[in-house]
Amino acid sequence: MVSGPSLGERPSLQSRDYVAGGASQTAVKILVVGHFAVGKTTFIGSISEIEPLSTEETMTRAAQDVDDLKGVRGKTTTTVAMDFGRLTISDRVVLYLFGTPGQVRFVQMWEDMARGALGALVLVDPERLADSFAVIDLIEQYGLDYAIAVNNFDGNPVRAEAALREALDLLDDTPVVTCDARDEQSSAAALTTLVSYLLARVG
């Protein structure tokens, strides 16, 4: 739905940038998390219908006090952003995918992202399993259900799933899928696995 002044006045935004059928849409979100350089942005970019966007969190959010800003001119935002994409599921549901590295110190950002999320997809590099511990801890701490997407970067030997489950200390029913984050179908399949799992958890 497009109304108001013509889009020509906002050259950077086109009608497809807006949420189709926004007036009747229910927005939901899923987190795409994982350690540094594991493929989060690539994953989101491969299935998002919009150019992935990012936002910064302000220091004031963390401090919960806007007045503090008066004293810290020129240093008002953190350097770490979250990035996100969007997928219109139907004329009733629009899905947002939020990605962030697992930095615990940006507590406010994590709370914003985790609050009300359907669940999380945890991207894992099988060659750097230990780097995933902190992120998995955080997801569990926020009480989110999750699935593991193993990103087998080119040339990596494929590690046995049982060994990976043991190393990551996963519950028996936690789904583990392999995924090439650069590939739309592969990313979509990982997301589908997660949502099937979330559905099984409530059904």
Next chain:
Amino acid sequence: MNGPGDFELEATELVRPYVITKGRGLPDDDQLSLITLVTAAPEQVQRPLRLSPEEQRLLDLCSAGYLSVAEIAGHTRLPLGVVRIMLAGLTEAGYLITRPPVARARLADKELLEEVLSGLRAKFG
């Protein structure tokens, strides 16, 4: 509604968030969550308000359809906390309509998850 002389000339890119938000407090988290959908109000039901250039910019951005709070922050490149405060003010004054996402209680809703699942399957085969 703003005449050219209404606000002082400032390098808007460098305006500090405190100035942009006029010192307003932080809005309720659930009302303006990352995925709350926002659009401009259709009628002129607004309480007259002196809009800052940044507020006018937000309003313009929101006038052509719905965007999530996160998308508004992403497109404007303003920090999320700042965008939230401005959106809260504009909503309170009747310029914007917000559609908060489903309540936490409904999130585990089977129907909602089924809809997401079948939508994903339909889209990606």
